[in-house]
Amino acid sequence: MNWIDDYVYGLIEFFKTDNIYDLYDYLGIQINKLDKDNILLLGNDGLYHRDFLDKEIVFIRNDLSIEYEKFILAHELGHAIIHTDIYNAAFNKSLVNKGKIEKQANYFAFKLLNIKFDSVELEGFTLDQISHAIGLPTRVLDIF
Template identity: 30%
Template sequence: MSRARETARAIARKFATDNPYQVAEQLEFKVKIKDLPSSVRGFTTAIFGIRFLVINNALDATFAKFVCAHELGHAILHPDCDYFEIKDTLFPIGKYEREAEEFAISFLSSFSAPEYGEPLERFYRRIGIPVAGGI
């Protein structure tokens, strides 16, 4: 299991929730919902030692929760860096973005499992994880 997956599952177990907003609050990260350019889904940054997870207010609640989990992954896995999630770029996804995606998916699915015979895409939709084309 990857470091991102292990960390996500450990965090969910520690706080007994797969709600990224609650975990962010417990870890004293400030979550802000802001008007951002449409190409920016969210980002994490630190200002005077305070970590912020900033989410685009144009996202629906389900997608915003996923972005919050993604940015929480950055804040936990890559604490010394600032990250922007920009959609529709021509550049391949980098290591840190892949790790944040793995973290978000593992975190949000920590207390759920696919039903017998359930396709992974349907499972993801059922628990609020965007599937290909939505990420």
């Protein structure tokens, strides 16, 4: 996924930061924290939305750990940056490979947050143990 690496490195280079909150400020994307049962989340931990006036907002649960909050914000930023065609044009999102775009957004988040794994240190660990060690759910590790 070298093309995603280019987006991440370009973003960091252009704004001179990898701080997710600063990047949201620079890009003018609003963060709105909601209760986990809020209907706007559609059952998700976070959700990116661009309206017809191109106003961008991320709805995110207000009860996430700081590590997971940053990951979700980076994941949703990935959608905002690398999936612009999907969010601009598609009325019929059933034509979109949701699994593929979710993996790409997860990859974007891992790269932006510089989350790395030491294969020697983690040798013999299960996915559950690795996810616990980095403070993220197992399902986001599906890119590895």
